Amino acid sequence: MTKIKIKNLEFKNPLVLASGTFSFGDKFISVANQMGGIVTKGITLKPRMGNPSPRIYETASGILNSVGLENPGVDKFCTNILPELKSLKTNLIVNISGNSPQEFKALAQRLDDTEIDALEINISCPNIRDCNKMIGRDPKQTYKVVRAVRKQTKKIIITKLTANFIDPLITAQAANDAGTDAICLINTLYGIALDTKTGKPFLGGVTGGLSGPAIKPFALYCVWYVASRIKLPIIGCGGIVSAQDVKEYLLAGSKLVEIGSANLRNPYAGLEILKELNRLRG
Amino acid sequence: MTKIKIKNLEFKNPLVLASGTFSFGDKFISVANQMGGIVTKGITLKPRMGNPSPRIYETASGILNSVGLENPGVDKFCTNILPELKSLKTNLIVNISGNSPQEFKALAQRLDDTEIDALEINISCPNIRDCNKMIGRDPKQTYKVVRAVRKQTKKIIITKLTANFIDPLITAQAANDAGTDAICLINTLYGIALDTKTGKPFLGGVTGGLSGPAIKPFALYCVWYVASRIKLPIIGCGGIVSAQDVKEYLLAGSKLVEIGSANLRNPYAGLEILKELNRLRG
Amino acid sequence: MIRKQAVVYGKEEIGPGIYSMWLKCPQIARTAKPGQFVQIAVNDSYEPFLSRPLSIADTTNNTIRIIYRVIGKGTEILKAKKDGETLLILGPLGKAITPVKNKNIVLCAGGLGIAPLLYLAKNLKKNNNLILFYGARNESELILLKEFKPLCDKIFLSTDDGSKGRKGFVTDILFSAHDILANAYCLYIAGPSEMIKKISNYKFRLSHLKLFGFLEERMGCGCGICFGCAVKKRGNGYLRVCTDGPVFDLSKVAL
């Protein structure tokens, strides 16, 4: 295998475990250690309780989740969780979420002198109250957020984009202009499920994010479409469950891939996909 | 059942067969006759051959198609096909596709003195050469097209919107301002499949449109999101395969629904869903 | 915790639409404890996508037993499994119940809640006195009675239709058994969430009585990595059913 790098950060293989689907990297460490990298659950400035139950709803070849960024906040993350992650033998990428450039700046600042390997700017979480306020749907806001983080840190920055109701090429360009080192495409799609018995939304968070094999053809399209139009390392994400899927994403132009929902079905999915990928490559 | 109407056009039930998935209404007539309506395959001003094979690729709980609007053109449609449809006992909705307001205007003109019941303006087909030229991704173009058709015809106008890379509420508003009588949400999502053996796109048309149960949670979200923000009859579409799905769409705020891919799996799907819907309603 | 291919055997229908089966999987069987569960990937395809959580209803040295009601896609597929076929299972999952000694312990089951209580009862039997309150829709759904007979000092039954035991809900017979509860050390409750909630919110006026509930919630991973299975803490925040539970001290959660 040729070396995979984003700037000076090397990945031992193209597989990264996606945010929100592998805790903070503190569980199944033997799996995490063999991956190219692991992205933590989204961290916010203040602690967040997350949404009420139910948070998971199964759909055709996919899942809706409305976890809602449950996390202890950046301070507790740094003091309680990060020390546990010291022994991780893989790239540790911290996924950060906020409502404004200021919040993102503060998050980056707090994490700057920790030993993490990269930041993933999450401006694409669909589990926010007003879907129209998603930063990743606004190229100007996207620019501002990435710029604020870029000014604050020398760490690798990955900007995680949405393809909900916005052309991701436009926000990719904004993130590029603001100095991101890579982009991740895509976060979950908007989704909802209604309970036909009660007439009400099924999920505690009302709407949710759609992920899993169901979204793969669309997510792959986004990667293929953006990759052919912009020079920026892309981390493909969406519906990967097999080594074949990984190969498709690499063909589409992504440098790395993130594996999300597959971990929910099977926490060893990353390992199994890696083994199969190595086998296919002979 | 209470009467379902769009303006003065009555539908005997909320089920409509979606464009491109039931030929021109000339096949399985006994099925079509029991539906609330049937939408023809997309018609263009000039004949179109469509895309090379393969045109269909199966994905997880869904399909990608790159049929590419194969049709004989509006003239042949009017002279050769329409006469055959005279005896249809359901609402006949003609799906029209074009590249400019002028083309749509000409299509509407040509169809204006035929006995069809409604026009569905398709500005959302993903099978066009440059995905960024899709009219339905531009609210101004959307306005112009709908306006052009509105000026030309007194027939019911349904505008079929996309949720690819655009907030469909914005285009719904544009279509509303231009005088559409209803909107249909959603057309297929962008998608691609790559052949890992050859490294090339699998579909003859390179990219395709993603449909089927896989997209239902997203399509339902679009209906729910737009329905709560605009007063305009909505026809929900995307991944409907069961009466439960229909109920969810009606709960989300759609007045009618269109059944698409389900017809490919089973040309009697519309009938079976209708029976089940009647049973559930007791 | 481990993920292994397990071989199905001894599948039988033990009630209407209710199945029991054994899964041969020594590594999981040997470490399993009462209160724990497994996640079962019902098929190799990705539809349904998620694994299904099912309680460990019993174990032998090499095998675990599961008991399930067929309600949807996943359990339909399980029902179709034949002896000798395999299933991928992840487990044991969740916290083990801490064993106690020389106590009077009350078990209260509604419907399929009886399944996890079987394994618990077998475990507690040796060193404690057990009393079971058990309700189901009707007589045919009162499963596992023969197995509970030798384990319990007393068994009180109820059915919704009165076909066996007292007519009504199991909560009716439980709440009217004040003397038994007054002498009990704790109460293990498993069944529909409405039932657990009702008992949790009931004013027993017995401050010593500990209430433990087997909670169910829609799960993503079943193993603590997705934060999908939230149950509200008393006070603020959430606990995870899959790693903080599924058995909870009900004074700690807000149902």
Added chain:
Amino acid sequence: MIRKQAVVYGKEEIGPGIYSMWLKCPQIARTAKPGQFVQIAVNDSYEPFLSRPLSIADTTNNTIRIIYRVIGKGTEILKAKKDGETLLILGPLGKAITPVKNKNIVLCAGGLGIAPLLYLAKNLKKNNNLILFYGARNESELILLKEFKPLCDKIFLSTDDGSKGRKGFVTDILFSAHDILANAYCLYIAGPSEMIKKISNYKFRLSHLKLFGFLEERMGCGCGICFGCAVKKRGNGYLRVCTDGPVFDLSKVAL
């Protein structure tokens, strides 16, 4: 055309990973003609979503026979079907082959292409003379030979590995049989698209010889409503494999 639940029976593995099964479905069996196919919904769930096209390889009064190679999700599920289980099938689909009389007819099969030719051969046998050219990967994949013996005047075989018949491709033995072709009225070709293409583009220098190919294409509906199964016309535009074919006069299509 009709869509009905058909009962599976007589399933057997007739080659490595190649299965034959009968589907009891009188309405379809009675109207089926050579050249036609059925669409099979392999399961009730929606994954895989589409029905699978399979040729009608034979019929009796009440049943149709299908022969398939296990290659993916759909055929894996078919392989797991047991006698007595049911499948929803739509058919008969496609155009029937027009029967002829008193002709020398050559059949040319590659691999599983032999399946639809069986039904055709049985039909043409009475009134015509049949000669079969048949190639497969190796001897064990040369299926149905016993059934073809009584139907054909001559059978020429080839295998890729030479384990039976001539070593090489079936096109090699076909193209070297100029005398047979010179006396033949037409050639029916079924097999991999590359093979059909090769034969279609071959300069036979026999202007009288009609070539008919059994074409396969990815299908959506199988019944003419989705325009998914395009094959290029000679000249401009497309034909539909499912309603204009699947058997085409190869002078009409551009492969």
